[in-house]
Amino acid sequence: MFKHEKQLLEIVNVERPNPTYAVMLQEQLGGPQGELKAAMQYISQSFRIKDQAIKDIFLDIASEELSHMEMVATAINMLNGHDLQAPAASIGNIEAHVLSGLNPMLTNASGELWTAAYVNVTGDLPADLLSNIAAEQRAKVVYEYLHRQINDKHVRQMIDFLLNREEAHNTMFRDCFQKIEDTGSNRDWGVDKDARLYFNLSTPGNFIGNQLHNPQHPSFNEPQNPPQH
């Protein structure tokens, strides 16, 4: 069951309306590395997880991503200001001015509608965790790009918070990975000679030889905070 509290996870504010930046920030509301995607991916993956501690973490993070989505949308809403004036939102997506009445929308910065094609779910926990670690890293990258292109101190503060939270989630997913790393698709890894070959199909340039010496399943090397009940 999901519940909602009207208080935001963190206070959101903007120095002044900025319809152009509102468009850019849409990327993290309805784009492929955005908050809705993250929430939907983790919720979808959670349904079949048997390890209760890991399932709990997935739903903790998914709830937080929904709460981030709300923060990002709140900021977009403020940045959109009060005037329908498409030419003032001079780049990308202009739907706020011709369709949604300045409401935030489930699109990326250029107007592509959010699609479940962004969501990866395999039912295999190692694969899903690697997907999530990569997704959190990409989300951080997009926040870095957005951070560089705005001077509004309140918006920067929000982005900074969200960016750091993606790092925290990244850490948590790696912690989960450590706990289950010898299961599922990580079993029976690299047993066949084909897993050790290197094919040199782009010339000039070639890799370190014809053999990959040590085909092992993915494993992270940092100290861990293993999830426990």
Next chain:
Amino acid sequence: MFKHEKQLLEIVNVERPNPTYAVMLQEQLGGPQGELKAAMQYISQSFRIKDQAIKDIFLDIASEELSHMEMVATAINMLNGHDLQAPAASIGNIEAHVLSGLNPMLTNASGELWTAAYVNVTGDLPADLLSNIAAEQRAKVVYEYLHRQINDKHVRQMIDFLLNREEAHNTMFRDCFQKIEDTGSNRDWGVDKDARLYFNLSTPGNFIGNQLHNPQHPSFNEPQNPPQH
């Protein structure tokens, strides 16, 4: 801020696995009249609502729709059973057997990925409420179709619950509509003669004359439970 409780809104159970019905039920997880669509539409619309009582109702219902999504996904997960066997899911979408490892997915029954094209947001409260009343009615219809095609008593019970909840939401949205019905796009209604013409462009057959006598904005006639603080 969104929070999650692991207890479902209502207990979900199935008499036995039924991979074919799991596919059919996907329609209400990731289809155009499904629970995700409802949740996303109401959350998106809520960001710009100024009337706090109405905003509260939108978020009450949106939270419930997310909770319905969880119930539907839980049922699909149980109905999918434990065997990867695409030919056993003999109709529609087979992604559970070749892609998601029996996990529920954000697609409709035939495999079309969920898209934000299903979501209507206009920033105009009368229009958004009419959209929601229509959406709830359509959701009821799809549940009726699904109810007729399953004998599993637990699944029927779940569908019955969800169908009745759509009726409750429908009532609540009409209550909101009554409160604001003279605002926004309902103002300045039917003042121009073009709003009263009838064009007879499909023959044979014609309507009641050339004039629409009474072009007024939409208004519902039932007694109401007006939202209040």
Next chain:
Amino acid sequence: MFKHEKQLLEIVNVERPNPTYAVMLQEQLGGPQGELKAAMQYISQSFRIKDQAIKDIFLDIASEELSHMEMVATAINMLNGHDLQAPAASIGNIEAHVLSGLNPMLTNASGELWTAAYVNVTGDLPADLLSNIAAEQRAKVVYEYLHRQINDKHVRQMIDFLLNREEAHNTMFRDCFQKIEDTGSNRDWGVDKDARLYFNLSTPGNFIGNQLHNPQHPSFNEPQNPPQH
């Protein structure tokens, strides 16, 4: 059978080319609340309607929406002018300048391609009529947004006409609804206690109590022009 007359439903003109406004007006050619969507929704719904008077109205309106689509496209074509010059169409969708040779396209203002995901068809007449009433209301809203952002008096005149026609259609669909309001998904409404509950899932704030007093099917209260043969 469909036939075409080269005379437009109403004359369309523009004061001068305006490539930027051409982009904005694309919203009502190929967007979710646009004319193509309306035509396709009503045609699709009509195939299974048994009441001949109502079927006639659906096809009258669908034919008119196709004719509106032609008017909107004609205006876009004139507004696009004669110069391929993408930077002059300084917002949103630039396909007219790099792909379509200044031809109108089946996309919204930001370039999203038209998709049948916008079309709602349920085979249940009350639900389909509610969908159409809501769709007409949303179309009116978008025309209001577009009207506010253009000074060209000819374009304003066209938008004014189209906006008023959406009101007329809205009236006609409500007339149909009155005639069939006790059928289909409107039967067996609110008989279960679950249809009367209020779940308070967003805090703080709550609705008028725990009970919805009067869960009845939707019904409009205005005088009517019932469709008749």
Next chain:
Amino acid sequence: MFKHEKQLLEIVNVERPNPTYAVMLQEQLGGPQGELKAAMQYISQSFRIKDQAIKDIFLDIASEELSHMEMVATAINMLNGHDLQAPAASIGNIEAHVLSGLNPMLTNASGELWTAAYVNVTGDLPADLLSNIAAEQRAKVVYEYLHRQINDKHVRQMIDFLLNREEAHNTMFRDCFQKIEDTGSNRDWGVDKDARLYFNLSTPGNFIGNQLHNPQHPSFNEPQNPPQH
């Protein structure tokens, strides 16, 4: 302006309901080579055509394709029968049974929603005519595939009619092409040496030498029925 006559372009009938074949026939209602695509492509292209005789043919054919769409949808509607029973529609798209209440839908046989990505519009008449000639040829092919997989004599008769009409349209578009073949993108053809080179990038096997002897713009060799006012 578009008008509708309730009489179909040709009478449609079926020997008996056949929900599986209804699904297959959806391909020509809402698929990439289907009737809606054809109608939308020709209407979209017509907006900027200056030659009135050719513009007339485009709109003649577009109107006929809309009328074909109506015929195909009518057949699907009859083939769907009267029972919601998804397992009886044992292949492809099952939306008729879980979403549309047996109404035809704007999807292909496997449930992919119709998209304007199927429509090619360039604003260049030679290119648009070549697109249409190819589109009519593909439409014929799909009808051949569908014809082979049904024994219902009424359905076969309808497909036969539609297939032959695609041939007629193909002829008409070639007639138009002959009239304008030295214009637009057909001018300045093959003047550069790069237009005569052959690159042998797939081995083994190679073409007839390194030179294309006669790079001329496309031109058809049959006798013609040139469009005239």
Next chain:
Amino acid sequence: MFKHEKQLLEIVNVERPNPTYAVMLQEQLGGPQGELKAAMQYISQSFRIKDQAIKDIFLDIASEELSHMEMVATAINMLNGHDLQAPAASIGNIEAHVLSGLNPMLTNASGELWTAAYVNVTGDLPADLLSNIAAEQRAKVVYEYLHRQINDKHVRQMIDFLLNREEAHNTMFRDCFQKIEDTGSNRDWGVDKDARLYFNLSTPGNFIGNQLHNPQHPSFNEPQNPPQH
């Protein structure tokens, strides 16, 4: 098997970064008439071709289109320059600045993601060849549009090369067509009276009579370079 050589098919250069033109050029990387579409269409069609000489040509051209894609992407990459600055890319798609870190993307100029809906494959060689001839003609048209809107001499040189190559491919596909023109969907052409009728459904204006005198399958009239082993 595909192999890659790091040397481009032709050297690509730009006079100076031009983020706006980078956006426009995206049309031919990830748009409906772009290089990726061409490569994917010809590869997909090739799988079932039995004539080895024609299959060879399809794969020669497909490989070249992949190599064109690489050239276009290389030019976009250079034009994007080194600064993340969305407002500087003042039209269309802004994803390079908020999502891809200035990397070229598989989208069109307005940000629509590439979709396989652009690809036509029928398994019928005459139809597939007509599709390809039309596709090459459209690709030429788009390059003409792009050529007119840039002064950078290096970019113009690249576009000139690519445009001429589309003409060469067009010639090669017509050569293939000549070889197989009496097969597949070209057989049994125009045997039915319905293939000779003209329906006058758009008024005023009408075609040259009620009969199409000579309904023959498509056939090109230029001298040929027939593909041979």
Next chain:
Amino acid sequence: MFKHEKQLLEIVNVERPNPTYAVMLQEQLGGPQGELKAAMQYISQSFRIKDQAIKDIFLDIASEELSHMEMVATAINMLNGHDLQAPAASIGNIEAHVLSGLNPMLTNASGELWTAAYVNVTGDLPADLLSNIAAEQRAKVVYEYLHRQINDKHVRQMIDFLLNREEAHNTMFRDCFQKIEDTGSNRDWGVDKDARLYFNLSTPGNFIGNQLHNPQHPSFNEPQNPPQH
């Protein structure tokens, strides 16, 4: 530049036609974890890579993925057999029988058209490598699912080969990651307190405390084959 050799990377064969399995195998031709997606992701990412050794590996692997795509399509083509008979392909996508004339298509097993929404490109090398490691792991998982559902020994052999190759690519991408792991989005990791917090938003159940002790950037612990010139 891309070149093609008609010899497949590995010989492909099937024991007998199996139209149902052909549909299932489509998942790895045109699905989100399939070969086309992999090739397009690595090619797209490669355009902006400055480290020549890593760029070489990306293009080696991308070329191999294109070659895998060719193998998978060849197998589908053989499995489709020679008869257009949609009911024989009794699950999922039926386009081979109504649209493509038994040609393989760029869709997943349920008919969803391939979309560039599957492709992740960020311009940040650590993020892109993590995306690729996850993508290879998911591709392995899907091959495992497909392997379990077929008895045809030739098909099993092909899947086995492809699955092992994904492991090899996974290893190679981790080797690249080790080389650049202190760059880009991995710099300035975990410096803010927000990167160390744990939010307990799903109840009951909670993680290991309120602090993540060691928020470091991702790093793999296996021995490596670092890419070198």
